[in-house]
Amino acid sequence: xxxxxxxxxxxxxxxxARRHIGPTEDDVRSMLETIxxxxxxxxxxxxxxxxxxxxxxxxxxxARSERELLVELAAIAGKNRLLRSWIGMGYHDCxxxxxxxxxxxxxxxxxxxxxxxxxEIAQGRLEALLNFxxxxxxxxxxxxxxxxxxxxATAAAEAMTMCRRIAAGDRGVFLVAEDCHPQxxxxxxxxxxxxxxxxxxxxxxEMSSAVGDAFGVLLQYPATDGRICDHxxxxxxxxxxxxxxxxxxxxxxxxxxxxxxxxxADIAVxxxxxxxxPLGFGGPHAAFLATREAYKRQMPGRVxxxxxxxxxRPAFRLAIQTREQHIRREKATSNxxxxxxxxxxxxxxxxxxxxxxxLRAIAERIHQLAIFLRERLGSIGFYVPNNRFFDTITARLxxxxxxxxxxxxxxxxxxxxxxxxxxxxxVEFSVSLDETTTKEDVIRLVDALRPAAERCGKTAKVHPYAxxxxxxxxxxxxxxxxxxxxxYHSETEMLRYVKRLEARDLSLAHSMIPLGSCTMKLxxxxxxxxxxxxxxxxxxxxxxxxxxxxxxxxxxxxxxxLAELTGxxxxxxxxxxxxxxxxxxxxAIRAYHEQRGDTTRRVCLIxxxxxxxxxxxxxxxxxxxxxVACDDRGNVDLAxxxxxxxxxxxxxxxxxxxxxSTHGVFEEGIRRVCASIHDHGGQVYMxxxxxxxxxxxxxPGDIGADVCHLNLHKTFCIPxxxxxxxxxxxxxxxHLAPFLPGHPALDRGPKTGVKGQAVGAVSAAPxxxxxxxxxxxxxxxxxxxxxxxxxxxxxxxxxxxxxxRLKDHYPVVFAGKNGRVAHEFILxxxxxxxxxxxxxxxxxxxxxxxxxxxxxMSWPVPGTLMIEPTESESRVELDRFCDAMxxxxxxxxxxxxxxxxxxxxxxxxxxxxxxxxSADDWSHPYSRREAAFPMPHLCEHKFxxxxxxxxxxxxxxHLFCVCPPVEDHEA
Numbered sequence: 012x013x014x015x016x017x018x019x020x021x022x023x024x025x026x027x028a029r030r031h032i033g034p035t036e037d038d039v040r041s042m043l044e045t046i047x048x049x050x051x052x053x054x055x056x057x058x059x060x061x062x063x064x065x066x067x068x069x070x071x072x073x074a075r076s077e078r079e080l081l082v083e084l085a086a087i088a089g090k091n092r093l094l095r096s097w098i099g100m101g102y103h104d105c106x107x108x109x110x111x112x113x114x115x116x117x118x119x120x121x122x123x124x125x126x127x128x129x130x131e132i133a134q135g136r137l138e139a140l141l142n143f144x145x146x147x148x149x150x151x152x153x154x155x156x157x158x159x160x161x162x163x164a165t166a167a168a169e170a171m172t173m174c175r176r177i178a179a180g181d182r183g184v185f186l187v188a189e190d191c192h193p194q195x196x197x198x199x200x201x202x203x204x205x206x207x208x209x210x211x212x213x214x215x216x217e218m219s220s221a222v223g224d225a226f227g228v229l230l231q232y233p234a235t236d237g238r239i240c241d242h243x244x245x246x247x248x249x250x251x252x253x254x255x256x257x258x259x260x261x262x263x264x265x266x267x268x269x270x271x272x273x274x275x276a277d278i279a280v281x282x283x284x285x286x287x288x289p290l291g292f293g294g295p296h297a298a299f300l301a302t303r304e305a306y307k308r309q310m311p312g313r314v315x316x317x318x319x320x321x322x323x324r325p326a327f328r329l330a331i332q333t334r335e336q337h338i339r340r341e342k343a344t345s346n347x348x349x350x351x352x353x354x355x356x357x358x359x360x361x362x363x364x365x366x367x368x369x370l371r372a373i374a375e376r377i378h379q380l381a382i383f384l385r386e387r388l389g390s391i392g393f394y395v396p397n398n399r400f401f402d403t404i405t406a407r408l409x410x411x412x413x414x415x416x417x418x419x420x421x422x423x424x425x426x427x428x429x430x431x432x433x434x435x436x437x438v439e440f441s442v443s444l445d446e447t448t449t450k451e452d453v454i455r456l457v458d459a460l461r462p463a464a465e466r467c468g469k470t471a472k473v474h475p476y477a478x479x480x481x482x483x484x485x486x487x488x489x490x491x492x493x494x495x496x497x498x499y500h501s502e503t504e505m506l507r508y509v510k511r512l513e514a515r516d517l518s519l520a521h522s523m524i525p526l527g528s529c530t531m532k533l534x535x536x537x538x539x540x541x542x543x544x545x546x547x548x549x550x551x552x553x554x555x556x557x558x559x560x561x562x563x564x565x566x567x568x569x570x571x572x573l574a575e576l577t578g579x580x581x582x583x584x585x586x587x588x589x590x591x592x593x594x595x596x597x598x599a600i601r602a603y604h605e606q607r608g609d610t611t612r613r614v615c616l617i618x619x620x621x622x623x624x625x626x627x628x629x630x631x632x633x634x635x636x637x638x639v640a641c642d643d644r645g646n647v648d649l650a651x652x653x654x655x656x657x658x659x660x661x662x663x664x665x666x667x668x669x670x671x672s673t674h675g676v677f678e679e680g681i682r683r684v685c686a687s688i689h690d691h692g693g694q695v696y697m698x699x700x701x702x703x704x705x706x707x708x709x710x711p712g713d714i715g716a717d718v719c720h721l722n723l724h725k726t727f728c729i730p731x732x733x734x735x736x737x738x739x740x741x742x743x744x745x746h747l748a749p750f751l752p753g754h755p756a757l758d759r760g761p762k763t764g765v766k767g768q769a770v771g772a773v774s775a776a777p778x779x780x781x782x783x784x785x786x787x788x789x790x791x792x793x794x795x796x797x798x799x800x801x802x803x804x805x806x807x808x809x810x811x812x813x814x815x816r817l818k819d820h821y822p823v824v825f826a827g828k829n830g831r832v833a834h835e836f837i838l839x840x841x842x843x844x845x846x847x848x849x850x851x852x853x854x855x856x857x858x859x860x861x862x863x864x865x866x867x868m869s870w871p872v873p874g875t876l877m878i879e880p881t882e883s884e885s886r887v888e889l890d891r892f893c894d895a896m897x898x899x900x901x902x903x904x905x906x907x908x909x910x911x912x913x914x915x916x917x918x919x920x921x922x923x924x925x926x927x928x929s930a931d932d933w934s935h936p937y938s939r940r941e942a943a944f945p946m947p948h949l950c951e952h953k954f955x956x957x958x959x960x961x962x963x964x965x966x967x968x969h970l971f972c973v974c975p976p977v978e979d980h981e982a
Contacts, residue, residue: 074795092563096551099443135512137327143359153273164775174227201771205633237403287361293776295551295736353732392473527877578712581748587779592720592739645674645825685715707800
C-alpha cells in the first residue's frame with residue numbers, strides 16, 4: 012500500500028488499529044482475491060445475514076492514541092484515594108516481589124499463554140501450578156488441591172455443592188457460621204437458592220445440635236472478626252452425623268496455626284491473594300480448594316498431575332480431564348471453565364521465593380504487630396476480648412469497655428488520619444494488619460484514636476484495659492519441605508527459575524495460537540500497563556465510595572460502551588469469568604419469570620453445538636436442560652426448536668445460543684429463533700463467546716437477545732494468562748435490569764437495579780476483577796467505533812482466507828449459505844484416521860514441531876480442528892500456519908501412499924524434543940531433520956517442545972498432584 016492510502020487508512024480507523032490489525036491494505040486486497048471477493052464489504056455482505064446488520068455507526072468516542080489514553084486513564088485513576096486499608100475480610104495489602112512483578116505479571120511470555128490443554132508445550136506453567144497445588148496442600152494439611160478457583164466466596168459455594176454430591180442420604184441443609192466473611196455468605200446464599208439447598212446461618216456454638224439434617228458445614232478460621240476458635244467438637248459432631256466440614260482459611264495464618272486438615276476438616280477453601288497479588292479493588296486473585304484423597308474425583312476446577320512422556324521422563328498435564336465442563340455438560344461437577352492461573356502462579360512463586368522460613372517470618376511479624384496493636388488499644392481503654400487471633404483485632408464499645416460510643420465514629424476518625432478500618436457492628440470495629448504494616452503505622456493509628464477514646468470514656472479519664480495473655484493454636488507440622496521451596500531465595504536464582512519455566516511454554520510471544528472459540532489476539536502493551544499502577548492495584552474492594560471515584564468513572568464509561576456494542580442497556584461487571592456470566596444471566600431470567608408469577612418456567616433449550624458450560628450453568632441456575640438438534644450445516648434445526656418450544660410452552664424459561672454458532676456460521680434464521688422463543692414465553696440468552704465476529708457489524712440486542720455475556724478475555728483483549736484471569740460481564744435488556752447481581756457491600760443492587768430484586772452476589776467482590784477492566788477500556792477507546800468494526804471485518808477475512816487456503820487439503824465442515832465462514836471454521840480430519848491411521852491428536856502434536864499450538868481439538872465435532880486466527884495476526888503468520896498444515900497433510904499422504912510407515916512416522920512420533928533428535932540412538936525410519944526442522948524457517952528460530960508425547964491415561968491411573976519426589980524433580 013502506498014503512503015497516501017496508508018495515511019487514509021490511519022485517518023479512517025486510527026493509528027492503533029494499524030498496530031492491532033495484522034494484515035496491511037495490500038494484504039487485504041490479495042487475501043480477498045484468494046477468497047474470491049472484490050471488496051471487504053462484499054465479503055461481509057455474503058457472510059452476515061442482511062436483516063441483522065447494523066444500519067448506522069456505533070455511538071462511541073473516536074479512536075485516540077496510546078499516549079493520549081494513558082494520560083486520560085491516569086487522570087481517572089488519580090481520582091481514587093489510597094489509604095492504608097486494614098479492612099481485612101480476606102483481602103490484605105501485600106508486597107509483590109519485583110522479580111515476580113516484572114517477570115511474570117508484566118511479562119507476555121506468561122500472560123499470553125493459553126489453557127494448558129496441549130501439555131507438551133505448557134510444561135513451565137504446569138510446573139508452576141503444581142507448586143501452587145503443593146503449597147496449598149501443605150499449608151492446609153490436606154492431601155491435594157486444585158489449580159485455583161475464581162475467588163474465596165465462589166470456592167466456598169463450590170465446596171458446598173461438592174459436599175452435597177459426597178454426603179450420604181438426601182439431605183438438603185447446609186450450615187454456615189455467621190462469623191464467615193459476609194461476601195462469602197452472600198455468594199453461598201445465591202448459589203444455594205436455585206439448587207433448593209436450605210441455608211442456615213448461625214453461631215458456630217449452636218451448630219453441633221443442628222448437624223443432624225445437614226450435609227455440610229462451613230466455618231471461617233480465623234473468623235471474620237479475627238477470632239481463632241477450636242472447632243474439634245463441632246467437627247466431630249458433624250462427622251458423627253455424616254456431614255462434611257468446609258473450612259475457609261488464610262494461608263499465611265496457617266504457617267503459624269494448626270491447619271484445618273489436622274483437626275478434621277474435609278475441605279479447605281480460601282484466597283491466595285496476600286501471597287504477593289495486589290488488591291486490585293477485588294481481583295483477580297487465585298482462590299484455592301483442597302480436600303482429602305477420597306474426594307479427588309469430586310473436586311471442581313482443574314487439577315495438574317504428574318505423568319510420564321514417551322521417553323519415560325516425568326511430565327505434567329491436566330489430570331482427570333473427564334471432569335472438564337465442555338465434555339460433561341449438564342452432568343458436570345460445576346460450570347468452572349477457567350481458573351486464575353496467572354495469579355496462582357504469582358502466589359506459588361511468592362512461596363518459592365520466600366520459602367517456609369520466610370513465610371513464617373512474615374506471618375510472625377504481622378502477628379507480633381497485632382499483639383502490639385491490641386496492647387495499645389487496651390492501654391487507651393478499648394475492650395479487646397479475643398485472645399486467640401492472627402492479624403485482626405476487634406475492639407468493642409459496650410458495657411465491658413472503658414470506651415463506649417459508636418463504631419462508626421472511630422472508623423471515621425481513623426479514615427480522617429489515612430486508615431481504613433472496618434465497622435463490624437454499631438459497637439465493634441476491627442483492624443486487620445498485613446505484610447506492609449510497620450510499628451510506626453500502628454502507633455499512628457492508636458494516637459489518632461486516642462482523643463476520641465478519651466472523649467467517649469465513661470469517666471473524665473479513660474482507664475486502661477488489660478487484655479488477657481495471647482496464645483495461638485501453634486502449628487507443629489512441617490510444610491513446604493520440597494526443594495523447590497528451599498532453593499530459589501536469591502533474586503538471581505529466582506529469576507533463572509522463572510525464565511527456565513517460561514522457556515518451556517509456548518505463548519503468543521512465539522507464534523499464533525489459532526484456537527477456535529478462544530480468540531487469542533494481541534494484548535497490546537499499552538492496554539496492559541495500567542494493571543500495575545498503584546492507583547488501580549492498591550485499592551481494597553470494600554474501600555468507601557469517596558475513595559474509589561476513579562474506578563466508578565471507569566466502570567460507568569465501560570458499561571456504557573458495552574451496552575452500546577451489544578444493544579442491551581443494562582450491564583453488570585460483577586461476574587469474574589465467562590461461565591459466571593452465563594450463571595448470572597440465567598439467574599436474572601429465572602428471577603424475571605418468578606417476579607411475573609411464572610414459577611414453573613424451568614426448561615432451558617440448548618443446541619447440541621453450544622458450549623458445554625451452557626448446560627452446566629443452566630443446571631446450577633436450577634433449570635432443566637432440553638437439547639435442540641442442529642442440521643447438517645451446523646445450524647439450529649428450526650423444526651426441532653419449534654417442536655421443543657411448543658412441547659415445553661408453559662415451562663420454557665430460556666434458550667441459550669451462541670452467535671455466530673459454535674460451528675463458525677452466521678445462521679440465517681437467528682431472528683426467527685429468537686421470535687419463536689419469545690412467542691412461547693421464554694427469554695433468549697446469547698453466549699458472547701463469538702462476539703469477535705459481531706462487534707461493530709451487528710448487535711445481540713437488535714437480533715433479539717435478552718441477555719448476553721461478554722468474555723472480556725476473548726473479544727476485549729484481557730489476556731488468557733495461561734488459563735485465567737477472565738471477566739464475564741452481562742448485558743441485559745431493560746426488563747431484566749432489576750435482576751442483575753447485587754452485593755452486600757453496596758447499599759443497593761447495580762445502579763440499574765431495584766433494591767430487593769437483585770439476584771444476589773455471584774462473585775466475592777462487587778465488580779468481579781476490576782483491576783483488569785482497564786485493559787478492555789483501553790482496547791475499546793484505542794480502536795473507536797470504526798476500528799472495532801474493522802477488527803471484526805478482518806477477523807472474518809482472516810478466517811475465510813485460511814479456510815480458502817486449506818479447504819483442498821482438509822474439508823471445511825460447516826459454511827454459511829454463500830460458502831462463507833464467520834471468524835472461525837472447522838477442518839475435518841476424520842477421514843485420515845481410516846486412510847493413514849492418523850488421529851486428530853497426531854496432527855495437534857505434529858504442529859508443535861512446526862512451532863505452533865494446535866487449534867481447538869475434537870470440539871464441537873470429534874475428529875476435527877476448530878481454527879480462529881483473530882484479526883491481529885499478520886498474513887505472514889497466517890500463511891506460515893497454513894503452510895504447516897499443508898505440509899502435515901503431505902506427511903499424511905506419504906503414509907497413505909506407503910512411503911512412510913503407518914506406525915512409526917513423524918506424526919506418531921511427535922512432538923520431537925531436542926534431546927530425542929540429538930540422542931546417539933535414532934531408530935526411526937524418518938530423518939532427524941524431518942522430525943525437527945520440517946520447514947526452512949525453523950532453522951533460524953525454533954521452539955523446542957520440552958517433553959515428548961505424554962501418557963494421559965497413565966497419569967490418571969497413578970494420580971499424583973503435588974510436587975514429585977526430589978529424584979524425579981532433578982531428572
